[in-house]
Amino acid sequence: MKIEKINKWFGDKHVLKDIDLEFPAGQTTVLVGPSGSGKSTILRSLNLLEQPNSGTYDFDELHLDFERNVSRKQKLALRQKTGMVFQDYNLFPHLTVLQNITEGPRQVLKLPKETAEQTAMELLAKVGLKDFANAYPAQLSGGQAQRVAIARALAMKPAYVLLDEPTSALDPELELEVLRVLLKLAQENQSLIIVTHNMVFARRVADKIVFVEDGTIKYDGDPAGFFAPNNPDERIRHFIAAMT
């Protein structure tokens, strides 16, 4: 999957400036950078929650040029290829854990109830929550809720899972249980794109690090080079020092 020459304005504010990025399949790309630099806008653009003003987006057979009309069919196809996980989980409060996970597969993918439930139970086991199928979101800890949100995203069988600061709302011990799940997914070569402020985790999970600053890409490469004490970019060295 790749985006080229992506620009996004909010009013007269130029938030993404000629962004070129590739997200290798089967790998984990981690986006880091100061608050307000444009990380969420990049992630939301990949899922078309935001539509860039210009640039192109290539994903398998799909080619989108944002200066032309993006069809509803293209939008839906891209949304299905990218599953989003938000900082605050966004679970449906009136549905059980199992129903939260089966809702999309049943309504959108039109899977039979039994098939959707079987997959949901496998995913709950994977995220360590198989005993919580009948619980409601309000009965879960933040770490449990986020693991349900990850299972719910996976249930739609997206090509990529996009996670926007998935552990920022969690205490350290609950954060750890979510990070373990993400490390496991990464080891299974699930394609992941993660925005995080946790530099220890970024270094451990990333196949590729992207540093975003002021709507531009200041680093795009391997974690070793990014975290190297002799990284030639002083801003990046200061950022890492401030975050760790």
Ligand code: ADP
């Ligand atoms: P990050 O995720 O790196 O903190 P964002 O992508 O959320 O950054 O935001 C980038 C810039 O765009 C910020 O200046 C932010 O205030 C602005 N911005 C984000 N979303 C909107 C919006 N819906 N309307 C107006 N400005 C926005």
Ligand code: MG
């Ligand atoms: Mg953000």
